[in-house]
Amino acid sequence: MQPFRRHTGLVAPLDRVNVDTDQMIPKQFCKLLTREGYGRFLFYDWRYLPGEKPNPEFELNQPRYQGASILLTRANFGCGSSREHAPWGVADYGFRVLIAPSFADIFYNNCFKNGLLPITLPDEQVDELFRRTYAHEGYRLTVDLEQQTIADEQGLVLTFEIDPFRKYCLLNGLDDIGLTLQHEDKIRAFEEKHPVTPVQYDEVDMWSPERAAD
Amino acid sequence: MSGHRPRTMFEKIWDQHLVVETDTQCLLYIDLHLVHEVTSPQAFENLRLSGRRVRRPELTFATMDHNVPTDNPFDVRDPIARTQIQTLADNCRTFGIELADLESPDQGIVHIIGPELGLTLPGKTIVCGDSHTSTHGAFGALAFGIGTSEVEHVLATQCLWQTRPKTLKVEITGTRRPGVTAKDVILGLIARYGVGFGTGYVMEYAGEVVRGMTMEERMTLCNMSIEAGARAGLVAPDETTFEYLRGRRFAPKGADFERCVAEWRAIVSDEGAVYDKMVVFDVTDLEPQVTWGTNPGMSVNVSGTVPDPASFDNPVQRRAAEQALAYMGLEPGTKITEIPVQHVFIGSCTNARIEDLRQAARVVRGRRVAPGVRALVVPGSKRVKEQAEREGLRDIFVAAGFEWREPGCSMCLAMNPDFVPPGERCASTSNRNFEGRQGRGARTHLVSPMMAAAAAIAGHFIDVRELLRDDDTERGAEHGTAHSA
Numbered sequence: 001m002q003p004f005r006r007h008t009g010l011v012a013p014l015d016r017v018n019v020d021t022d023q024m025i026p027k028q029f030c031k032l033l034t035r036e037g038y039g040r041f042l043f044y045d046w047r048y049l050p051g052e053k054p055n056p057e058f059e060l061n062q063p064r065y066q067g068a069s070i071l072l073t074r075a076n077f078g079c080g081s082s083r084e085h086a087p088w089g090v091a092d093y094g095f096r097v098l099i100a101p102s103f104a105d106i107f108y109n110n111c112f113k114n115g116l117l118p119i120t121l122p123d124e125q126v127d128e129l130f131r132r133t134y135a136h137e138g139y140r141l142t143v144d145l146e147q148q149t150i151a152d153e154q155g156l157v158l159t160f161e162i163d164p165f166r167k168y169c170l171l172n173g174l175d176d177i178g179l180t181l182q183h184e185d186k187i188r189a190f191e192e193k194h195p196v197t198p199v200q201y202d203e204v205d206m207w208s209p210e211r212a213a214d
Numbered sequence: 215m216s217g218h219r220p221r222t223m224f225e226k227i228w229d230q231h232l233v234v235e236t237d238t239q240c241l242l243y244i245d246l247h248l249v250h251e252v253t254s255p256q257a258f259e260n261l262r263l264s265g266r267r268v269r270r271p272e273l274t275f276a277t278m279d280h281n282v283p284t285d286n287p288f289d290v291r292d293p294i295a296r297t298q299i300q301t302l303a304d305n306c307r308t309f310g311i312e313l314a315d316l317e318s319p320d321q322g323i324v325h326i327i328g329p330e331l332g333l334t335l336p337g338k339t340i341v342c343g344d345s346h347t348s349t350h351g352a353f354g355a356l357a358f359g360i361g362t363s364e365v366e367h368v369l370a371t372q373c374l375w376q377t378r379p380k381t382l383k384v385e386i387t388g389t390r391r392p393g394v395t396a397k398d399v400i401l402g403l404i405a406r407y408g409v410g411f412g413t414g415y416v417m418e419y420a421g422e423v424v425r426g427m428t429m430e431e432r433m434t435l436c437n438m439s440i441e442a443g444a445r446a447g448l449v450a451p452d453e454t455t456f457e458y459l460r461g462r463r464f465a466p467k468g469a470d471f472e473r474c475v476a477e478w479r480a481i482v483s484d485e486g487a488v489y490d491k492m493v494v495f496d497v498t499d500l501e502p503q504v505t506w507g508t509n510p511g512m513s514v515n516v517s518g519t520v521p522d523p524a525s526f527d528n529p530v531q532r533r534a535a536e537q538a539l540a541y542m543g544l545e546p547g548t549k550i551t552e553i554p555v556q557h558v559f560i561g562s563c564t565n566a567r568i569e570d571l572r573q574a575a576r577v578v579r580g581r582r583v584a585p586g587v588r589a590l591v592v593p594g595s596k597r598v599k600e601q602a603e604r605e606g607l608r609d610i611f612v613a614a615g616f617e618w619r620e621p622g623c624s625m626c627l628a629m630n631p632d633f634v635p636p637g638e639r640c641a642s643t644s645n646r647n648f649e650g651r652q653g654r655g656a657r658t659h660l661v662s663p664m665m666a667a668a669a670a671i672a673g674h675f676i677d678v679r680e681l682l683r684d685d686d687t688e689r690g691a692e693h694g695t696a697h698s699a
Contacts, residue, residue, distance in 0.1 A: 106359050191243075199246065
């Protein structure tokens with residue numbers, strides 16, 4: 001995974017609340033077997049008119065937001081389906097940072113697995129960032145994960161909270177399976193005192209001798 | 215001593231599965247990993263690339279549901295869908311995972327077959343690459359949806375890193391009126407508190423209304439916990455739970471079962487356990503619900519009207535309501551019962567269990583689907599389908615003009631050939647009315663199975679209680695109220 005330390009980029013606004021993952025990547029694009037190439041499909045139904053012509057009404061299609069890498073949006077971003085195709089699409093489109101008053105749980109977790117930094121800020125600060133984004137064409141932010149700060153070029157500096165473990169993984173681009181397997185001894189010890197019945201057809205028959213009596 | 219502090223059911227299950235705990239993160243052990251074709255291929259592929267194996271294939275169970283055509287499951291005409299289904303079969307063979315494939319009598323929607331086969335048991339931790347995994351919480355299992363990277367993580371380690379969620383007790387009180395189902399209760403709850411009110415929480419449903427619910431109803435309730443943003447929903451296991459599980463294929467048998475029942479009784483929340491948040495929801499005045507917008511919180515009583523966006527104080531919510539009405543093609547003030555439907559879908563992991571089909575069939579019996587309405591019944595699993603056929607429900611639906619389909623996710627998410635065309639309306643027993651969910655431009659109204667059946671008959675939304683009253687007048691007290699016992 002690509003590490004995330006510090007990022008400066010153009011901000012694009014998506015002024016909608018409760019944006020769901022069906023909207024990010026509609027189901028017809030969830031049938032692929034790969035993790036790559038979903039950027040083209042991001043926000044498909046909003047972004048394109050029939051025939052895949054860009055919809056000029058859609059915020060992200062405006063020329064001033066081309067090349068944006070920071071998405072500014074509203075509460076409960078990423079609600080609905082657990083599909084990781086959504087953050088794959090967001091990252092492949094070119095976003096590295098998402099800023100919103102809140103994120104849905106599963107989507108939030110999925111972001112960290114894909115080098116995306118979702119930042120939660122209070123409503124008033126998000127409102128202020130929306131105002132500045134609309135007011136200044138080419139509005140850019142610098143996000144420093146190490147310092148946990150967001151700064152613009154006019155002197156605004158905001159701080160944000162992030163779980164230290166997630167921060168550590170993102171800063172170092174760590175694959176957490178490798179990290180988990182460092183706890184192999186603990187997992188094994190747990191398994192020894194925590195038996196679970198197998199869910200396999202032949203096993204279930206072997207495992208329950210009384211079954212014939214039922 | 216901390217051991218004597220009263221704990222919630224969530225805390226007990228969580229603590230029982232802790233492998234490692236750091237300041238903010240917990241490594242949780244996973245007892246059951248359910249897998250389907252859509253969110254797993256990239257996980258298996260990465261395992262292969264990194265030379266890893268599945269740590270506990272015997273705690274992993276797979277089926278095919280999302281992509282499966284429900285007219286003929288063996289005729290998958292979409293080549294990409296066919297590849298995805300075949301890939302799951304190949305992966306299960308390679309990694310030694312049990313698979314209920316299209317030929318299996320156990321195949322069906324993953325959240326329907328888990329409970330039906332007794333894979334789902336109280337006190338287990340259960341994950342699946344699907345947000346509606348919250349369904350299994352109806353049994354007192356801690357069950358939640360995960361992304362594909364986490365699917366890979368669980369395959370490789372049988373564990374998952376999680377931040378400890380907060381606890382939210384939802385006490386459901388009052389008396390449900392006839393015709394008010396678990397679906398109406400959960401839609402009403404989300405309408406009251408909003409689609410984000412559960413974010414960061416595990417919700418435990420309690421109160422006399424929940425205690426009186428069947429397992430099917432509890433599953434409907436827990437299924438839509440995710441629509442309130444909650445990581446999981448929980449219902450304390452009780453006699454209803456144990457009766458449901460007794461004799462199920464993978465449930466313990468004989469003396470083992472009785473021993474487990476004793477353990478399961480001990481996982482319920484202690485008297486005096488403290489929750490981070492509590493709400494009380496009285497359902498006495500609740501009517502059957504119909505959604506009017508593009509998220510599950512946008513619902514009203516069937517006797518109500520489409521709200522005016524101007525009535526929302528918050529500008530962000532107001533704009534969301536305006537966008538929703540524009541998408542749905544609805545005017546403020548329109549009576550819900552004046553909204554026509556062209557499609558009716560009875561199915562999905564929310565409402566495709568035997569009891570859902572019985573309730574819908576009760577409304578449909580002796581009636582006809584209105585002209586111009588296309589109505590589908592898609593049983594949730596092969597077993598539900600067979601049982602419904604044995605009970606004569608199929609004949610009731612078919613005689614009324616419904617299509618009777620093979621099990622699968624079908625029109626809930628339209629990843630398969632079942633979808634709603636642009637601009638047309640569907641009364642749907644599924645869980646999401648998002649833009650485009652049932653097809654690009656499709657307009658979804660979420661309702662209970664009885665309300666969907668009633669809409670199919672009338673050709674527009676109608677208070678199902680009117681039909682039930684007519685039945686009661688005609689048939690006397692033979693069928694009692696709309697609740698099943």
